[in-house]
Amino acid sequence: MNEHCRKLNALKELYLAIRANKPKLVLFTLRRHRNLNINSNLMRTSALLLAVRNQNETIVRILLHHNCELNKLSPDESGRLETPLYTAVRLHNYNIVELLLMFGADPNVTVSDNRTPLYTATKEGCFNICHLLIEYGANLDIPDCMGQTPLHLACRNINGREQIALLLIAHGANLNAVDFKRRFPLDFAEANCSKSTIESLIEDGSPISKHLKERIRCLMQSKLEQRAWMISQSDGLSIIIKKTRLEVPTLLILSKARIRILLRRRAKRIGNTYSIWPLVDSLTMLSASLRNSLKLLESFQPEYCNS
16 A cells, blocks of 8 residues: 555544544544644545534644644535634634634634635624634724625624624724725614614714715705704704604714714803704804704794703
8 A cells, every 4th residue: 555545544534533523533543643644635624624513622622732724724515615713603613713713723814705704703693702803813804705894794784793893893993994885884884773883883983975974964854844844843953863763873873973072162061952053053064954954943942942
């Protein structure tokens, strides 16, 4: 039997032991074939990836102690190339993810579609794994093939991912990142009516896209034309916000936050909407549409206001 066949047979023995989930047999095989190259390309899938796929932490640990290659790309069940770390994240196995990172796995190796382990952890809604990857130096801003970062993804599919979005923002994810359609994470958060995410994005300085500004302007104009008669019955700004928040929830944050900040700079205190009106013309930083909205309060009676 030639050398090539001996190596191949030894690898087959190892792989059979891994597939059978027999840690003692894996260890016995490795000791029996001390010169075995477990990183050999003779087998289609790496031994470490196979052990991770079987989610056997003990075998993964044995292979890591025998210098198994950590970041080798191998085909998964569907033929897509993945690293062992990416597979562990996809399978939601926190313990194996942590083990691989402790041994030095690179959290920024991309697979097909240019996706990182952090992107997949975000997609799967695995908050703890996202936090772990960030602790081990995961890049927060690597985009996928559509130009979307993990923050874009978290804001786009907000159900079950709101805490991940807030985690990414808190750790400095790029709020100015745009996908190939020039959309910011805020655009997705607004479309999904995620109030806490919108607040966090705006407070951390997220820009407002032209698309979103135009939506706000058009919707405000439409609402004012249809419901201007309601302004004199209650707090005007609250009416505008209340009637638009379900369709453009960003307006809820933008209007109040920007007005308060601008008036605070003038050492003014807002007790109610009526107190804003005399200063509307001086607030040049506000959009024309928002100033026009506030000017409708001219006929607003003081007795409706809370002092």
